[in-house]
Amino acid sequence: MYDQLVTELIDIVGKDNVLTAMSDRITHSYDATQEKHLPDVVVYAASTEEVSQVVKIANRLKMPLLPRGAGSGFTGGTLPVRGGIVLVLTKMDRIIDIDTENLTAEVEPGVVTAELQRQVEKLGLFYPPDPASKEFSTLGGNVAECAGGPRCVKYGVTKDYVLGLEVVTPTGDIIRTGGRTLKNVVGYDLTKLFVGSEGTLGIATKIILKLLPKPAAKKTMLVQFETIDGAAKSVSAIIGAKIIPTTLEFMDAATINCIRDVCTIPLPENCQAVLIIEVDGDAQLLDKQVEQILAVIKPFGILHTKIAVTDEESEEIWQVRRIVSPSLRKINPDKFNEDIVVPRSKVPDMIRALEKIAADYGVVIVNFGHAGDGNIHVNVMVDMKEHGMEAKIEKVMDEIFGAAVKLRGAISGEHGIGTSKAKYMNMELDIATISYMQRIKAALDPNNILNPGKIFLESYPQPPAAVSIQEPRK
Amino acid sequence: MKKSKNKSLRDFEKVIRECVKCGVCQAHCPTYQVIKKEGAVARGKIALAAALLDGETGLEERLQQDISMCLMCGSCVSKCPNKVPTHGIVGAIRREITDNQGLSLIGKGVSTLLGSPVLMKTLGKSGAILAPLLLKKVPDTSGLRLRFPSLIMKDRTIPHIAFRNLFDRVPEFIEGRADKPVVGFFAGCAITYVYPEIGEMMVAILQRMGVSVYVPRSQQCCGIPALSSGNGKLVEQLAETNVGAFRKKEVRHIITACASCNGGIGEYYETMTADYHDFTGKVIDFSVFLKQQGLFAELAGMDKWPERIKVTYHDPCHLKIQGITKEPRELLRALPNVDFVEMESASTCCGLGGTFSVYHYEESKAIGARKIPGLIESGAELIATACPGCIIQLQDIINHAGLQVRAGHILELIAEALK
Ligand SMILES: Cc1cc2nc3c(=O)[nH]c(=O)nc-3n(C[C@H](O)[C@H](O)[C@H](O)COP(=O)(O)OP(=O)(O)OC[C@H]3O[C@@H](n4cnc5c(N)ncnc54)[C@H](O)[C@@H]3O)c2cc1C
Ligand code: SF4
Ligand code: SF4
Numbered sequence: 001m002y003d004q005l006v007t008e009l010i011d012i013v014g015k016d017n018v019l020t021a022m023s024d025r026i027t028h029s030y031d032a033t034q035e036k037h038l039p040d041v042v043v044y045a046a047s048t049e050e051v052s053q054v055v056k057i058a059n060r061l062k063m064p065l066l067p068r069g070a071g072s073g074f075t076g077g078t079l080p081v082r083g084g085i086v087l088v089l090t091k092m093d094r095i096i097d098i099d100t101e102n103l104t105a106e107v108e109p110g111v112v113t114a115e116l117q118r119q120v121e122k123l124g125l126f127y128p129p130d131p132a133s134k135e136f137s138t139l140g141g142n143v144a145e146c147a148g149g150p151r152c153v154k155y156g157v158t159k160d161y162v163l164g165l166e167v168v169t170p171t172g173d174i175i176r177t178g179g180r181t182l183k184n185v186v187g188y189d190l191t192k193l194f195v196g197s198e199g200t201l202g203i204a205t206k207i208i209l210k211l212l213p214k215p216a217a218k219k220t221m222l223v224q225f226e227t228i229d230g231a232a233k234s235v236s237a238i239i240g241a242k243i244i245p246t247t248l249e250f251m252d253a254a255t256i257n258c259i260r261d262v263c264t265i266p267l268p269e270n271c272q273a274v275l276i277i278e279v280d281g282d283a284q285l286l287d288k289q290v291e292q293i294l295a296v297i298k299p300f301g302i303l304h305t306k307i308a309v310t311d312e313e314s315e316e317i318w319q320v321r322r323i324v325s326p327s328l329r330k331i332n333p334d335k336f337n338e339d340i341v342v343p344r345s346k347v348p349d350m351i352r353a354l355e356k357i358a359a360d361y362g363v364v365i366v367n368f369g370h371a372g373d374g375n376i377h378v379n380v381m382v383d384m385k386e387h388g389m390e391a392k393i394e395k396v397m398d399e400i401f402g403a404a405v406k407l408r409g410a411i412s413g414e415h416g417i418g419t420s421k422a423k424y425m426n427m428e429l430d431i432a433t434i435s436y437m438q439r440i441k442a443a444l445d446p447n448n449i450l451n452p453g454k455i456f457l458e459s460y461p462q463p464p465a466a467v468s469i470q471e472p473r474k
Numbered sequence: 475m476k477k478s479k480n481k482s483l484r485d486f487e488k489v490i491r492e493c494v495k496c497g498v499c500q501a502h503c504p505t506y507q508v509i510k511k512e513g514a515v516a517r518g519k520i521a522l523a524a525a526l527l528d529g530e531t532g533l534e535e536r537l538q539q540d541i542s543m544c545l546m547c548g549s550c551v552s553k554c555p556n557k558v559p560t561h562g563i564v565g566a567i568r569r570e571i572t573d574n575q576g577l578s579l580i581g582k583g584v585s586t587l588l589g590s591p592v593l594m595k596t597l598g599k600s601g602a603i604l605a606p607l608l609l610k611k612v613p614d615t616s617g618l619r620l621r622f623p624s625l626i627m628k629d630r631t632i633p634h635i636a637f638r639n640l641f642d643r644v645p646e647f648i649e650g651r652a653d654k655p656v657v658g659f660f661a662g663c664a665i666t667y668v669y670p671e672i673g674e675m676m677v678a679i680l681q682r683m684g685v686s687v688y689v690p691r692s693q694q695c696c697g698i699p700a701l702s703s704g705n706g707k708l709v710e711q712l713a714e715t716n717v718g719a720f721r722k723k724e725v726r727h728i729i730t731a732c733a734s735c736n737g738g739i740g741e742y743y744e745t746m747t748a749d750y751h752d753f754t755g756k757v758i759d760f761s762v763f764l765k766q767q768g769l770f771a772e773l774a775g776m777d778k779w780p781e782r783i784k785v786t787y788h789d790p791c792h793l794k795i796q797g798i799t800k801e802p803r804e805l806l807r808a809l810p811n812v813d814f815v816e817m818e819s820a821s822t823c824c825g826l827g828g829t830f831s832v833y834h835y836e837e838s839k840a841i842g843a844r845k846i847p848g849l850i851e852s853g854a855e856l857i858a859t860a861c862p863g864c865i866i867q868l869q870d871i872i873n874h875a876g877l878q879v880r881a882g883h884i885l886e887l888i889a890e891a892l893k
Contacts, residue, residue: 019513021536026525027518034495044511071512072497090510110510112501135501326555 002040005061009043009085012053017044017091028086031071031078033420039066039080044088048166048174048205051087055203055449056172058085062447067199069110069141072133074337075418077145077198081453089140092205095119103211104163104180109140109204113147116209126214128155131414132322140204146196148414150247150278150321153372155212157414159195166206167194170445180208193440198416199451201444218246218280219290220314221307223297224271228252228355230300231273232348235371238277239344241296243289248372249276249321252351255368258327263320271303275371276321278314324368331364332381336393338400338421342409344374353403354378361396375413401427417455425457479713479748480706483566487527490563492556493520499550499560504823505543505830508840513540516550516560523563526570533571541567543834545827545841546702547791548737562745568704640670641691644677647723650686655726658688660716660757662735663695664862672862675889676731676760682892683767690719696738702828713743717753728756729763731885733861734828737792759793761801761860761884773891774808782813785887786854788845788868789821790861802860802884811891817857818848826867842871849879858884 009018019028019042028042040063045051058065064084071078080086093110100123107116113134117127130149131137137147143165148157164178167190177190194201225231231250238245251259253272260267267274275297279289290307308314328335342350351367354376358365369377380396382389401411401424411424425434438456442448499516500506506515513519513536522540525531546561554560640661650656657680665673673689680687694715700708716739720728730736740757743750764770787806789799799821806814825831825841849857849872857868857879868881 019536021534022531023522023525023534023537023540024513026531027512027521027540030495030521032494032496070497070500071495072500088512093510114501133497136497329556 001061005057005063006041008057009041009054012057013043013045013050017046018042019044028068028071028088029080031073031076033074033076033079033418035076035079035419037079037081038083039086040083042086042088044091046091048168051089051168051203051205052172052174054085054087055168055170058449059171059447062449064452065449066451067140067144067203069138069144070112070133070136072137073141073145073418074339074415075145075198075412075420077141077416077418077451077454079419081419084449087203089203089205090138092140093138096206098123098125098211099180100125102180103213105209105211106180107139107207107209109138109143109207111139113137113139113142120211121214124214125211127161127209127211128152129158129161132325139207139209143195143204143207144197144199145414145416148370148373148375150249150370150372152375153248153370154244154246154280159192161210162191162195162207163210164208165191165194165204167202168205169202170447170450174205175202178208182210196416198418198454200441200454201450203450215246215280217283217286218278218314219286219307220276220278220317221290221293221305222265222317222320223275223277223305224267224303225273225275226270226301226303228273228351229348230302231275232351232371234275234297234300235347236345237296237300238293239372241292243292243296245277245289245293245372246280247276247278247370249369250274250371251321251324251368252366254331254364254366255324258330258366259320259323262323262327264316265306265320268303274320276317321368328366328379328381331366332383334382334384336380336382336397338378338380338397338411339369339375339413339415340378340400340404340409340411341373341375341413342404342407344372346407346409347371347374347376349407350374350376350403350409353407354400357396357399357403361392361399363392363396370413373413374409397424398427419454422455422457425455477747478569478706479710479746480569481562481566481745481747483523483526483563483570486523486559486563486566489556489558490520490523490527493517493524493554493558494556495521496555499554502549502553504545504547504549504825504841504844505837507844508837509543514543516554516558519544519560519564519567520558523567526567533567533574538571541571542830543837545791545823545825545830547823547827548795549791549823552795552797565701565704568702569706570704572704572706636667636670638670640666640673641689643670643674644689646689646691648677648681648687650681651684654684654686656686656688656723657763658690658720658723658725658728658756660693660696660720660728660730660735660739661689662730662732662862664866665732668866669862669883672731672883672885675883675885676729679764679769679885679888679892680729683769688720688723688725690722692719692722694719696732696735697742698734698738699828701738701742702830709742710746713739713746713748713750717743717750720753720756725756727758727763728753729758729760731760731860731883732863733759733790733792733859734863737796741792741796759796759798759801759860761793761805762798764805764888765801769888770804770808773805773810773888776810776891779811782811783856783887784815784852784854785812785856785858786815786817786849786852787820787884788824788857788859788864788881790859790864791823793860794821802858805884806858806887809887809891812887815852815854817845817852817854819845820848824864824867824871826863831867838867839871839874842867843875846871846875846877850877855879857881858887860884 025038029036029038064082066086068078068088090110092108094108096106098105130151131147142158146158251274364381366379503515544564548561661673697709697712744754825838831838865881
């Protein structure tokens with residue numbers, strides 16, 4: 001049967017694009033979660049038609065099928081936990097068109113986010129969503145995970161820019177959702193349903209995106225605080241003053257400790273928190289905005305403020321933010337990286353809750369992230385070789401997610417659920433809601449072939465089987 | 475068996491485990507960017523290396539193909555958050571392959587090259603096919619033989635092998651001023667045999683500074699092409715010879731004008747399990763050396779020529795990954811005869827990659843071709859660089875694109891300015 005499958009796949013995509021060797025399966029067994037699950041076969045598709053045909057085969061054979069972009073996901077979305085076919089879309093990487101009159105772009109799913117950004121910026125346009133992985137993640141992956149980034153405070157996340165999609169459904173049909181217009185109320189909003197569906201409801205094969213005019217200028221500043229509370233209150237104060245900066249990133253003391261040695265901007269010992277604030281827009285208005293922000297945050301214990309004048313200085317400030325992730329390993333070998341989100345006014349409460357959890361359990365928790373939209377990257381740094389750590393980590397996670405939900409937040413802001421967070425879904429959503437989602441999945445993917453085992457834990461109650469009313473009574 | 479001076483795959487185990495599978499390397503790996511398959515990127519190769527160590531796979535054919543898809547350019551390494559040395563790891567796997575199956579198998583991945591009629595026309599004008607006859611002038615151990623085996627490189631345009639090589643043109647030792655140090659010049663194959671005039675210019679510039687110059691005759695190929703083809707034994711032999719060659723005279727610095735050689739005798743020898751640190755510590759790229767010696771300031775002080783040539787710069791990978799990106803540009807900006815313009819994609823790989831282009835000429839060209847739009851946009855008449863390997867490849871790419879741009883060495887421009 002395996003040989004038959006391979007022959008059929010080769011007929012569709014050609015010999016070079018069907019990979020079956022052990023080494024091929026190994027190179028498609030992971031994503032950024034670092035977990036490893038071997039697929040049975042790997043297929044690289046080049047067109048919607050090919051995708052559709054491959055899906056039809058998988059559906060006929062009831063074989064798991066895993067769409068894969070750049071494999072940079074943090075929650076295991078593309079991991080073949082039950083084997084099957086990994087369908088890679090990186091070769092579908094054409095920018096089909098950039099419409100400068102209607103401010104839209106149509107792309108294939110394998111286009112790398114930053115590549116689109118570079119191309120539209122050449123035309124004076126702007127595609128705002130900027131996940132830290134933008135230089136390598138694909139737009140298909142961004143759509144599937146509804147990726148966000150620092151700029152989302154002001155500009156929103158991926159879902160705010162997807163106008164329409166071409167989707168191959170789990171049964172292999174090709175459908176179109178939305179379109180090229182900003183307004184569209186014809187039928188259900190399937191576009192929104194697909195965005196963030198983590199490759200479980202269909203495979204996006206074309207994406208129509210909304211673009212904006214490129215902001216004329218921007219200004220970046222780095223502000224050092226005496227206390228984390230001061231920084232957290234500043235965030236609320238800025239938003240409270242009805243100023244929406246482009247980005248509002250924060251780092252706590254533990255984060256600063258990790259980067260102090262490798263950072264080109266001096267961060268003294270008494271600096272307990274940092275905010276990176278960027279504003280963009282008309283050049284003349286920027287200085288005024290900066291002044292306004294500085295006035296609003298003045299009462300909150302500022303140690304030092306650096307305002308970038310040149311592009312290089314602004315780049316230097318952003319470099320401080322970018323070195324954070326890779327520097328964390330210095331504390332402890334194992335990192336549990338979560339991206340909870342709370343209403344932005346609750347950031348100070350969430351930070352306090354995290355400090356308490358760290359103290360109660362005696363673990364190091366490093367926090368940084370997008371304070372402006374309440375999205376905090378919580379990194380619990382431990383050594384799993386330590387006795388009893390596994391059990392402890394479970395409890396710590398429960399507490400962290402519990403605290404976020406209690407503050408009316410969510411257990412994931414951008415990274416998605418995948419396999420990593422499936423077991424925490426019910427902390428945030430009630431059974432009725434989860435089962436509603438599962439019924440959608442069951443209706444659209446009757447054989448459960450697309451990315452099975454993701455988002456929903458098996459243990460959730462299965463929807464009751466549909467009963468036909470015409471069924472004769474026995 | 476005698477323990478090799480090259481690191482084994484096992485020696486890399488710790489760093490292999492440090493790959494966190496983030497995928498950042500995808501943005502920087504030239505082979506991935508044209509092939510778009512995970513097997514081509516650093517992350518994929520590290521996964522294979524780990525699987526080899528864990529015995530999950532053997533040196534199967536598909537693994538060998540993936541491992542052959544690497545320029546060993548190191549672009550991934552400098553951007554990797556954990557600095558996983560993929561180029562070194564790939565080298566170690568290639569050595570395992572040759573140790574297991576002999577050298578010839580490496581050539582298995584040789585892609586059949588398609589003849590291009592259009593190109594044949596340009597060929598006559600812009601270059602010549604390296605004739606086997608001319609290759610006779612080059613030693614058996616030279617990387618040139620590995621890099622440009624004429625038989626399978628049908629449509630590559632490359633320069634002639636010079637009639638008189640560098641060693642026929644400059645003396646082995648040139649006495650300088652007594653108050654100035656003695657410096658060594660490591661020329662490398664490409665400068666010695668293909669571009670001896672660049673070597674002569676280097677020596678003349680050094681002479682003008684008053685230093686004594688030592689160009690030992692016994693120096694050989696740096697070993698980068700051998701390293702790239704997995705010939706560990708040859709690398710060892712060459713390293714031993716080269717280190718020995720510069721022992722005969724007390725030199726303060728060993729200057730290179732070829733980025734690959736710099737990466738070979740500087741960086742790579744440094745990783746070998748032999749005591750070459752005294753040697754490797756002296757290796758210095760000409761641009762860094764000339765800056766230290768105050769030549770930049772002198773050039774900047776000269777009157778700008780009324781007629782200047784518009785020049786852009788290509789970063790050779792072997793300099794880029796050592797962070798030598800500013801000096802060559804400062805040099806070009808300082809030159810009175812040059813109008814320097816930056817180009818987009820200045821730092822992307824030319825695609826030569828040791829012996830990569832031999833086995834994967836089509837991919838190699840595709841990688842290089844990514845530089846063309848930026849080059850055209852810059853409007854430059856000359857693309858200068860600091861590595862003769864890059865010059866050969868860039869000129870080939872330019873010829874294929876049908877442009878009127880010349881690829882050349884920065885030293886040519888300095889020599890012109892100092893005339
Ligand atoms: C260093 C680093 C930084 C990151 N920073 C951020 C950040 O700031 N913000 C953020 O939101 N995320 C971030 N991420 C996570 C990740 O990059 C995003 O989730 C990204 O959107 C994934 O894109 P990808 O192409 O890698 O998708 P993959 O990982 O390949 O796939 C992700 C999911 O999408 C599905 N999928 C992929 N393509 C399609 C398609 N065409 N149709 C349907 N389903 C598809 C897959 O099945 C899978 O479920 C980061 C990751 C890393 C490693
Ligand atoms: S950038 Fe480094 S750590 Fe990240 S996947 Fe590539 S090799 Fe691994
Ligand atoms: S050394 Fe160069 S070609 Fe090889 S994996 Fe790294 S970036 Fe890619």
